[in-house]
Amino acid sequence: MRASRAHRRNGWWAAAILAASLGGVTPLYADEAADPVPITTADLKGVSTPSSDDLAKGDPGGALTGSAADIVMADPKAGLTIADVVNQVGQNRIAINxxxxxxxxxLVMFMQAGFAMVETGLCRAKNANHTMMMNxxxxxxxxxxxxxxGFAIQQGGSAGITNLGGMNPLNGEFKLSLFGKDWGLFGTKGFFLSGSAYDVGVMVLFLFQMVFMDTATTIVTGAAAERWKFVAFAISTFFLGAITYPLFGNWAWGGGWLSQLGANFKLGHGYCDFAGSGVVHSVGGLTALAVALIIGPRIGKYNRDGSPNAIPGHxxxxxxxxxxxxxxxxxxxNPGSTLGASGAGSLRIGSIAVNTMLAGATGSFAAILYMWIRFGKPDASMSGNGLLAGLVAITAPSGFVNTVGAAIxxxxxxxxxxxxxxxxxxxxxxxxPVGAISVHGTCGLWGVLSLGLFADGTSNYxxxxxxxxxxxxxxxxxxxGQFVAQLIGVCTLVGVIFTLSYVCNxxxxVFVGQRVSAEAELEGLDLPEMGALGYPEFQLVTPGTGHSVDVGR
Amino acid sequence: MQVLALLLLVGGWMIAVGGLVASDAVAVRLILASLGLATSLGGIATLTSAYIQNASWKKGGAWR
Structure with missing residues (x-):
């Protein structure tokens, strides 16, 4: 009898839901029907928590661990209050973030290992130690x-990042007032992470931004590999980490003038670069081009008529x-660039991760397809570069596009x-030697522009x-307007950042010399520059010359 | 030639940014930004041209 009633009741529910669906009426759920009742401190007194005896038996199912008893109370004598609960919720959000x-x-820091392996593998064995050491x-x-x-210049005026607690100590931005608008140029707080920048949230932001900057600097070492003097590399890297990268980082991410193109000039949301196709990869790629132009090609790369020779990696x-x-x-x-997983639309991390994965895969697929059709064989190094190209390009738009856009x-x-x-x-x-200019420079710029084309208007952080x-x-x-903002960002990268990099290098x-001697280059940079061979037991020596390999074609 | 290249590079950026204050119309800004980018890329082309003119491989074999 009871079963029959339950069956009939279920039938009514099914009919009601079906009718609501067919009629386009949204079913009303019980929770929505009732007015919300505010929780009071008295309610909290009635919350039961697992006893110490229960907990002493162990909690293999995980149902007892983590309860109201774990909420930190401001005054244990007064017991748990609403303020305690609310503060704990707020701190949990920031803690998650x-x-x-x-x-x-x-994870981004570990990318250094990836860069080191890619660049070293694409160079010759006689330069393995030197290339690895640069990375x-x-x-x-x-x-x-x-x-x-660098951090102060970039983020010194970036107060207001709510996902990490507000970043209130970083409240200094140097601005010029031109044409009735403020043009933020660089930050002024956070040098040496001292003073008010000695703050838990600032430390998190520093770590995250530092590894991004490091990614940009390591791009250059690939383009200048096998002939870059180590001391020149060290000085050049300092310039990039202290001045060039942070300047553009400020303009894009630190509240600078590019990010304000929307607020000041009604160009969409201003220059947008979710995770750094422009800030990280284009800056690195364009600096790589500047250094490569100054330093010149490796010996043996070009013949007298200017035709290139292939110099395979080892x-x-x-x-x-x-x-x-x-x-x-x-x-x-990319997903980390939400600077959080809780609140302010950060749950989009799933979409961002999928976009990242898709773009890398389609990039690799396109490159292998191109090489196969053009040269008759799938090329391993170019399929690797295709993967990286897809990843570089999706870095800026990853937070704003759908999966179809990401794949394209x-x-x-x-x-x-x-x-x-x-x-x-x-x-x-x-x-x-490694294709860094193309992977990071060209595809970084494409990534910046693609955001202005494919952003689908669903992301609202x-x-x-x-x-x-x-x-x-x-x-x-x-x-x-958003596309114009992105275009102005590209102009700034090419017109200002490349020029600054070129002049610095x-x-x-002029003062140090960027390039090693021809003798050192022919011998391989491991011994002259680093004092030890990368592969001492496998080094090839060209008879009669003392040179490690024959490159004097 | 290198100085000319650097002037073109920075000049292109100034054209693009100049468009922001020259007009409120998105189309005008788009045209000026495109023109600015083309000018800056011309700067890179000029710089590369100077680099090729003085290329190491032209100065006696592969030696720099």
């Missing part, structure tokens, strides 16, 4: 520069493992990197972005 951002930063020490040199002044397995490490680290790079952006980047590598090598006649209400929307979804060249 701290942990998320730190772990993402650790290793860029971490130290860059971090030092960033701690001294370990393709190392290259592809490095690419996988980089792809893994990118899950910190990555796929086009895979083609673009192949074309760019050929253009740089054959037309510009710039020697870039806490209601506004760069101080403009609403969601970031690209040209294809109706906002041409030209000064280094």
């Amino acid at each position: 701290f942990v998320w951002t730190l772990v993402a930063g650790f 290793f020490m860029v971490y130290g040199f860059g971090m030092f520069a960033y701690w001294v002044m 370990d393709i397995t190392m290259v592809l493992v490095g690419c996988f490490i980089l792809a893994f680290g990118w899950f910190g790079f 952006i990555g796929f086009s980047a895979g083609f673009l990197v192949c074309l760019s590598v050929e253009f740089v090598e054959r037309v510009l006649k710039v020697d870039d 806490g209601g506004s972005w760069n101080g403009v209400d609403g969601s970031v929307t690209g040209l294809f979804y109706g906002d041409a 030209w000064i280094v060249d």
